[in-house]
Structure formats: structure tokens, C-alpha cells
């Protein structure tokens with residue numbers, strides 16, 4: 305099988321790289337295996353890509369190690385920044401292709417896919433700016449000593465990303481790792497390998513030295529597990545499910561105690577008070593759950609509405625939801641495309657069935673959309689109770705549950721009654737309520753009068769079982785650096 309294929313999408317025709325990107329070149333896997341990636345809009349294969357197994361992971365890690373000790377160690381910080389800026393420019397130049405690949409491979413609505421590419425290039429450029437601003441401190445102890453710290457790169461970083469934001473997650477991982485002087489072996493999700501491989505060709509174009517970034521396509525249990533347990537990987541950064549996050553932490557503990565950062569699942573509460581601006585709140589609640597077809601780890605899937613506006617809210621939210629355009633991701637007006645895979649489609653449909661069986665009321669949706677592709681109607685449940693599966697488990701689809709509450713204390717307690725703690729939101733026009741509730745919710749991000757607003761300057765990550773560490777912003781730099789203390793004796797003291 306060849307290493308590129310010409311692919312036609314409804315918006316662009318382009319050359320898709322298919323190989324593993326190792327040591328600056330696209331290559332076939334050692335075992336010669338390939339796997340198909342499926343178009344979720346029509347359920348048909350798009351193309352087959354080369355598959356990495358553990359041996360390929362090992363080759364990629366060796367390339368990353370060589371680059372880390374060699375060329376990258378000798379690349380000045382400002383030059384690392386320049387490479388990232390160049391890469392960001394190339395993302396901008398290739399926005400139409402990258403966005404089309406996302407719509408083809410993931411099913412993401414094209415207008416949203418373009419925003420993802422812009423956010424990805426912004427993230428790369430932002431971390432490019434940090435590259436030459438990373439430094440330690442001098443610390444006074446006594447007149448006989450001179451002490452300073454250095455913020456050194458961790459080394460070879462394994463990065464494992466999910467399928468819900470393929471190109472955006474690529475940039476969140478690669479930006480801070482490269483800015484701080486690390487090298488990378490990144491594994492994409494098996495459902496969506498294509499945009500990362502195209503971005504790998506932009507790595508080549510940007511002139512980033514061979515081995516600094518290695519991109520492999522493959523499965524979690526083989527390639528992913530090989531990264532997590534590799535003895536020469538110094539750190540693993542993972543975004544995905546909590547189940548797999550635990551497995552990665554265990555593999556790290558059992559191998560070389562590599563550093564681990566995890567960005568995992570959520571079951572985020574979205575709280576609307578009586579005094580909220582109703583029209584705004586409905587718009588953000590709708591965006592909070594249905595954006596990216598509900599496939600967001602921070603999706604606002606538990607909606608709590610205060611009793612004074614509950615009936616009005618449910619009615620208006622249903623009306624708003626019905627207006628969401630579901631369909632072909634390549635149509636500019638589409639808001640919601642298909643779910644990513646048959647597996648996800650089946651999982652979500654089984655949650656919908658479980659909600660119905662448990663006695664929840666379907667306000668709208670509750671069924672498949674159309675008869676081809678993995679489309680699901682945006683679905684709202686009401687009449688739910690906290691013990692229902694749809695209230696406890698992450699559904700990762702366009703399905704939410706609305707509950708009524710009376711008091712602030714009651715809703716804070718309900719909002720926090722979950723093992724997750726990724727995000728939450730509060731809608732109110734009272735500043736005091738907003739701040740009190742934001743301070744009381746156990747979540748890594750609390751949005752006030754908005755939802756899903758993410759910026760590369762602002763940290764993102766989870767409390768409780770939603771993760772370890774923070775991505776984005778200055779905070780992410782500390783995940784990719786380790787502090788070395790250097791202590792110099794100035795005087796003549798002896799022991």
C-alpha cells in the first residue's frame with residue numbers, strides 16, 4: 305500500500321499522507337498492517353492508514369530520544385519558538401484542508417472544524433511565544449551560597465489523543481511540549497488518524513528537525529499501551545476516558561514511573577437561576593450540551609433549573625433545540641453532524657433507551673436522525689432522578705437531563721454529587737450568587753453566563769476523577785518541565 309492517496313471531499317481535494325511519521329519521514333509499520341478509517345456520515349471506509357505496533361513505538365521513541373539529546377538540545381529556545389510560529393502559519397494557510405479532513409473523518413460540522421483549526425494555530429503560536437520566556441529563579445539562602453533553578457524539559461513525551469477534537473488536541477499536546485524543549489511520540493485515536501498525518505506533513509514543511517515530532521496511527525491496546533509502559537518515555541500526556549486514564553497511570557507506575565498528566569471525562573452541571581437572562585441562558589445551555597454533537601469531555605449534560613423559571617425554560621429550550629440543524633457536516637449551516645463511530649452511536653442509543661426505561665420523559669429527540677450515518681437527534685430528558693444512569697454516567701453524545709431545584713445550597717450539593725470535576729456553569733444576573741456558586745463547585749473550570757468558552761491562554765483540566773494536571777496557559781508549561789536546583793558554594797566552609 306502506498307504512502308499517500310489523493311482524497312476528494314465536498315470542499316477540497318488533497319493528498320493524504322498514510323504512513324507513520326517517524327524520524328521526519330512517512331514510513332510503513334514494521335508488521336506491514338493497515339486499518340481503515342470510516343466516514344461517519346455514510347458509514348463507508350475513507351482510506352486505510354499504516355498501523356503502528358509496539359515495535360514501531362520503540363523505533364519512534366528511539367528517534368525522539370536521539371533528537372532530544374542531539375539536534376533539539378542544541379536548538380536555541382527562540383528558534384524553537386520560531387518553528388512553532390512557522391507551523392501555526394502553515395496551519396492558517398491550510399485551514400480549508402485541515403477543516404475538511406476533520407469533517408470527513410470525524411463528522412464535525414465544517415464551520416466548527418474551521419474554528420478548531422484556528423484555535424489550533426493560535427495555540428501553537430501562543431506556545432511559540434513562550435519558548436524563550438521559560439526560566440528559573442535565583443534563591444538566596446546565605447552569603448556562602450549561590451542557588452538557582454533551571455526549568456529543564458522532561459525528555460521524550462508520549463502523547464495519546466482522542467477522536468473528538470483531533471487537530472485541536474494535537475496542538476494542545478505539541479505546542480507546550482516543543483516550546484519547553486521536549487520531543488514527542490504522539491498517537492492519534494484509531495477513529496480519526498487523518499488530520500494529524502496531514503499536520504505531520506506541515507511539520508516537515510516548517511523544517512522542524514527529524515525526530516522531534518513523531519506521529520503514529522494505531523490502536524489503544526497495542527500502540528497506546530506500548531507508549532504508556534515504555535521504559536524510555538519520560539512522560540505521558542493523555543486525553544480520553546477515565547477507564548483508560550487509570551490504565552495509563554497503572555502502566556506508568558509499573559514501568560519507569562514516567563510523569564503522567566490526564567484529561568478525562570466529565571458529567572458537568574449547568575445551573576440556571578431564576579434571575580438569569582433566559583434567552584442568553586438557553587443559548588449557552590444549548591451550546592453547552594450540543595456543541596460538537598455532545599462529544600466534549602466538558603459537555604454540560606446535567607442541567608439544573610430553578611423552580612421559578614423551570615416550566616418556561618424547558619419549553620423554550622425544547623424550541624431552541626429543535627432549531628439545531630442536524631445533517632451533512634459539509635453544509636455551512638449544519639450545527640450537528642454524525643457521531644464519530646458505530647460504537648459511539650450504539651452506546652448513546654443505549655443510554656437513551658435506559659433513560660426511557662427508567663421513566664425519564666423525552667422532551668425532544670430520543671431517536672436516530674435519518675437512516676444513513678451515525679446521526680442522533682438532539683435529546684432532552686426531564687423528570688429525571690439522581691440515581692438514573694443518564695444522570696450519573698458520561699454519555700458523550702447529544703443527550704442531556706434537566707432537573708428542577710429550589711435553593712442555592714441544594715443545587716451546589718447536587719452539582720458536586722459526581723466523581724467527576726471537569727467543568728460546571730452558573731447562569732445568573734446576581735454577581736454575588738455567581739461568585740458564591742463558582743467558588744463552591746468542585747470543578748477545574750466554572751463558566752459564568754457562558755459555556756464551553758476555551759482559550760489557549762486559560763488553563764483547563766479536572767478536579768477529582770476528571771484528571772491530573774492542567775493543559776493550556778502558562779500552567780501547562782510546568783507539566784513539560786522539571787526543576788533542577790543548582791547550589792554553588794561561594795565561601796570556604798568545609799564539612
Ligand code: ADP
Pocket residue numbers: 464465466467491492493494522523524525527528529532543544545546548549551552
Ligand atoms: P473513547 O472511549 O472516547 O474512544 P478512549 O479513552 O478509549 O476514548 O481513547 C482515547 C485514546 O486512548 C485513543 O487514542 C485510544 O487509542 C487510546 N487508548 C485506548 N486504550 C488504551 C490503553 N489501554 N493504553 C493506552 N492508550 C489507549
